Amino acid sequence: MEEDDDDDDTINNTTATANKKKRKAKLTTSALLTILKPYFWPHATSTSATLNRVRAISTWLCVLLSKVCSIGAPIFIGKASTALTRLEYGQAMWYSVYYAGARLGSMVFNECQGLLYLFVAQAAFVELSEVTFEHLHSLSLDWHLRKKLGETIRSMDRGIGACDSLMRYLFLYLMPAVGE
Numbered sequence: 164m165e166e167d168d169d170d171d172d173t174i175n176n177t178t179a180t181a182n183k184k185k186r187k188a189k190l191t192t193s194a195l196l197t198i199l200k201p202y203f204w205p206h207a208t209s210t211s212a213t214l215n216r217v218r219a220i221s222t223w224l225c226v227l228l229s230k231v232c233s234i235g236a237p238i239f240i241g242k243a244s245t246a247l248t249r250l251e252y253g254q255a256m257w258y259s260v261y262y263a264g265a266r267l268g269s270m271v272f273n274e275c276q277g278l279l280y281l282f283v284a285q286a287a288f289v290e291l292s293e294v295t296f297e298h299l300h301s302l303s304l305d306w307h308l309r310k311k312l313g314e315t316i317r318s319m320d321r322g323i324g325a326c327d328s329l330m331r332y333l334f335l336y337l338m339p340a341v342g343e
Contacts, residue, residue: 201287202330217284218279223277226335230343232269236262282336284327291323 205215244259299319 198291199326199330201290202283202326202334205283205286206290215283219283222276222279222283222335225272225279226339229269229272229276230339232265233273234343236265236269239265278333280331284330287330288323288327291326295319295323 183248203219225330236263239258241260243255243262246252246255296319299315
């Protein structure tokens, strides 16, 4: 009778282990934002933290100003065409100049955003790499002996690159375009 109980315990342990392997870790929204925090509010790196934070704020300010200019430009061209239909050529010329200025402003702010974001992304990449490699070095020797470290490091680099792509495309391009 006791042997049957031992067999049941072994089966239950095997089933529990199999269930743990089947479950994948899910990334919650708060965990994702914690990972992406260096892109919004960078920590201190080799340069000062204040400079990186000013760059991050300037990046988002440039995104906002670029979108304001691109939204305002069609208004000016509409007013220019309305002035032309009323034969107000002077007004039409000024509205055309305002339109060209708004379009130029949109492009300039977009380029400034890309230039400023480059420094923010580099600081965030360094920070995420440090956190990742600190975690890797904190793992047990047994873990290192069982895993293929080269594949693990390559996967970690891909993950950090994926964070950068996510920030760039989702928060700097897609969401502002949807808001526009």
